[in-house]
Amino acid sequence: MFLSVEDVQTGLFLTGYITDQVTTTTVYLAAKLNKPILLEGPPGSGKTELAYAVAKATNAEVERLQCFEGINEEKAIGKFDEALQRLAVELRSKSGQMDWEAVKEELHSQRFFSAGPLLRALQYKKPCVLLIDELDKVNQAFEAMLLEVLSVWQLSVPKLGVIRAETIPFVILTSNEERRIGDPLRRRSFYLRIEHPTPEREAKILQLRTPKQSPGFHRGMAGLAKALRGWSLEKPPSISEMLDLSQALETLGRDQITPEMRDILLPLLAKTEADRKKLLLRDGFASLIYDARQYSAEATNE
Numbered sequence: 001m002f003l004s005v006e007d008v009q010t011g012l013f014l015t016g017y018i019t020d021q022v023t024t025t026t027v028y029l030a031a032k033l034n035k036p037i038l039l040e041g042p043p044g045s046g047k048t049e050l051a052y053a054v055a056k057a058t059n060a061e062v063e064r065l066q067c068f069e070g071i072n073e074e075k076a077i078g079k080f081d082e083a084l085q086r087l088a089v090e091l092r093s094k095s096g097q098m099d100w101e102a103v104k105e106e107l108h109s110q111r112f113f114s115a116g117p118l119l120r121a122l123q124y125k126k127p128c129v130l131l132i133d134e135l136d137k138v139n140q141a142f143e144a145m146l147l148e149v150l151s152v153w154q155l156s157v158p159k160l161g162v163i164r165a166e167t168i169p170f171v172i173l174t175s176n177e178e179r180r181i182g183d184p185l186r187r188r189s190f191y192l193r194i195e196h197p198t199p200e201r202e203a204k205i206l207q208l209r210t211p212k213q214s215p216g217f218h219r220g221m222a223g224l225a226k227a228l229r230g231w232s233l234e235k236p237p238s239i240s241e242m243l244d245l246s247q248a249l250e251t252l253g254r255d256q257i258t259p260e261m262r263d264i265l266l267p268l269l270a271k272t273e274a275d276r277k278k279l280l281l282r283d284g285f286a287s288l289i290y291d292a293r294q295y296s297a298e299a300t301n302e
């Protein structure tokens with residue numbers, strides 16, 4: 001999928017995904033060694049986006065398995081299309097002669113199976129990106145089923161048989177850590193923690209998304225992000241929330257945040273009642289802006 005670590009770096013950059021050397025090297029090695037990457041980190045830190053960026057950079061398709069509580073194998077692997085099977089039997093019986101054994105075999109072939117994302121991911125001729133998103137929502141039984149796919153790259157489906165991968169997909173597993181992912185899956189994966197970015201990297205990301213604003217604005221926003229994250233908020237802002245804030249300021253025609261803007265910006269900055277109260281403290285917001293100015297110097301965005 002990639003020729004070198006630099007190739008990953010450039011490829012991801014061109015899709016607008018700005019990351020560090022640890023991530024690019026891990027992506028390169030995971031692609032070379034056919035290892036899944038398990039990504040953990042705060043919401044909005046770019047876990048899901050990394051899968052889409054890798055796909056875009058390599059021109060690959062994405063198969064996404066969105067996990068949720070109570071997800072079953074049918075959703076992930078697929079199921080026989082019973083309506084189609086019934087129709088086929090009716091048509092055959094109308095046509096007179098029917099070799100029941102042959103029909104039974106045909107009905108249990110892939111032609112009558114409607115594949116889910118896991119099965120589809122194994123059937124591409126060229127590697128696809130298989131995104132198993134929010135894996136912490138599933139139970140242990142489901143996780144055990146995934147082990148078969150991710151270790152031997154095959155799936156056993158009752159009546160259909162064993163389906164082996166045409167090519168091995170590039171797999172990204174994400175988790176928000178609501179439940180601890182088991183050790184067998186961890187052992188088979190590379191583990192990447194995505195934390196909030198440095199002010200320098202955040203300024204670059206903001207620059208890509210709000211290109212009309214000045215470098216000073218992007219540095220200022222990156223400084224504000226760092227200041228807010230140092231405030232022990234219940235819900236510190238993620239990259240995506242800083243992008244929202246930057247776009248909001250652009251929409252309002254403002255190129256910086258001043259203490260008087262506190263009230264109108266609160267809905268974007270504080271996402272819980274406790275955080276709102278904290279930012280409403282007397283002089284709280286003004287001192288936040290002061291900290292942000294200090295931190296913005298760290299975001300030298302060339």
Ligand SMILES: Nc1ncnc2c1ncn2[C@@H]1O[C@H](COP(=O)(O)OP(=O)(O)OP(=O)(O)O)[C@@H](O)[C@H]1O
Pocket residue numbers: 016017018019041042043044045046047048049050174176205239240243
């Ligand atoms: N490194 C990055 N470079 C560019 N944009 C980024 C980066 N990280 C995050 N983003 C932006 O932040 C948005 C949110 O990222 P994403 O949806 O991947 O977060 P997540 O970690 O999957 O969050 P959640 O846990 O809530 O699903 C993306 O759409 C993207 O615009």
Ligand SMILES: [Mg+2]
Pocket residue numbers: 047048049133174
């Ligand atoms: Mg996500």
